[in-house]
Each structure stands twice: as structure tokens, then as C-alpha cells.
Amino acid sequence: MKTRREKIKDLLEKTAQPLTAQELCNILEIQSCSTVYEDIEHIAQSVKAEEKELLVRQASCGKCNYVFSSRKAAKKPSKCPKCRSEWILSPAYIIRAAR
Ligand SMILES: [Zn+2]
Numbered sequence: 878m879k880t881r882r883e884k885i886k887d888l889l890e891k892t893a894q895p896l897t898a899q900e901l902c903n904i905l906e907i908q909s910c911s912t913v914y915e916d917i918e919h920i921a922q923s924v925k926a927e928e929k930e931l932l933v934r935q936a937s938c939g940k941c942n943y944v945f946s947s948r949k950a951a952k953k954p955s956k957c958p959k960c961r962s963e964w965i966l967s968p969a970y971i972i973r974a975a976r
Contacts, residue, residue: 895934895969930975939964
């Protein structure tokens with residue numbers, strides 16, 4: 878049986894478009910979605926050994942299109958620093974071969 882991390886990794890390798898943590902959580906029926914962020918950070922490190930990389934479509938503000946640029950942040954920010962909107966589009970992830 879595959880571990881949760883292996884399943885997430887599989888999904889991110891096969892998907893045609895980036896998936897958010899929420900989508901991964903729903904697809905895999907994971908109880909606590911917050912663990913998905915930890916898994917993603919772990920996967921980002923482990924795929925490097927396979928000459929792949931985890932690409933992140935950064936979270937952005939739904940109102941002013943501000944893009945959250947922090948490279949590390951797997952977690953979804955709660956508020957836009959520019960316009961204070963709380964309409965935040967979640968970051969999404971996909972695994973592709975590294976160039
Ligand atoms: Zn904004």
C-alpha cells in the first residue's frame with residue numbers, strides 16, 4: 878500500500894494542471910488538510926533526487942491580483958498585504974521533470 882505522500886506525489890506528477898492542497902485533500906480523502914502542506918514541503922525536497930521539481934503556482938489575491946512571492950510558503954496566506962482583501966486564491970502544485 879502506498880503512503881499518503883506517495884499518493885500525493887503520484888497525483889502531482891500525473892495531473893494536467895496544478896492542484897491546490899484542498900483539491901489533494903478532497904481527492905485522497907485526507908482527514909486533516911493541514912498535513913498536506915507538510916507533505917508537499919517534504920515532497921518538494923524528495924523529488925529533487927529524481928531530477929524532478931515541484932512547481933508552485935503562488936497564492937494570489939482575487940481582488941487586486943497581488944501575487945504572494947515567498948518561495949517557501951506552502952501555507953495559504955490569510956490576507957492580501959496590498960489591499961487587505963481576504964479573497965485569496967490558494968497556491969497550487971505540480972511536479973515536472975527538472976531542466
Ligand atoms: Zn489584494
